[in-house]
Amino acid sequence: MSKLVELAWAGDVDLANITPIRHELDEALDTPDVERLVIDLGAVGFVDSLGLGMLVYAMNTAQTRGIAMSVRHVPPRTQELIDVAGLSQVLAVERD
Template structure:
């Protein structure tokens, strides 16, 4: 598995491209593997993700729930305006906290 940087005990996972029905399975497998390997504090960097659909949100929510079961958390960083709108309109903001940048998410 690819090594991801750690910042203050948080594993930072940069994603790129749309997070939708076509890419969700790959992201789900990645996040499952990270949590299984003990990375329960994960910051997902969405700076290069212009679009997220309901399938993508489902992947993020499922990962957050798995991390919480192990006393961890999933945080979202660098969320663009379109993605932020989807997160807020769907009510997912109650489950996933967003941060303006990776440094803030890892603090």
């Protein structure tokens, strides 16, 4: 049976908490039969370059494993960072 896995990140996505986020992400991507991963950023207050890097890691790992991935509820400041980094061309962002 195929599965949708949803992660809801909260607080700051930066050096201080990137390790547990990476662990949670790896567990989600290792879920048997997962076909789609959605990362909800609605409760995220701040994203630094490590946070953007984690989105790139998630996107690349998901793609390598044949898992569709998207992000939703992206705060305006985070969307600006995604755009400036050129990730809006390759990262699937669900519009509200």
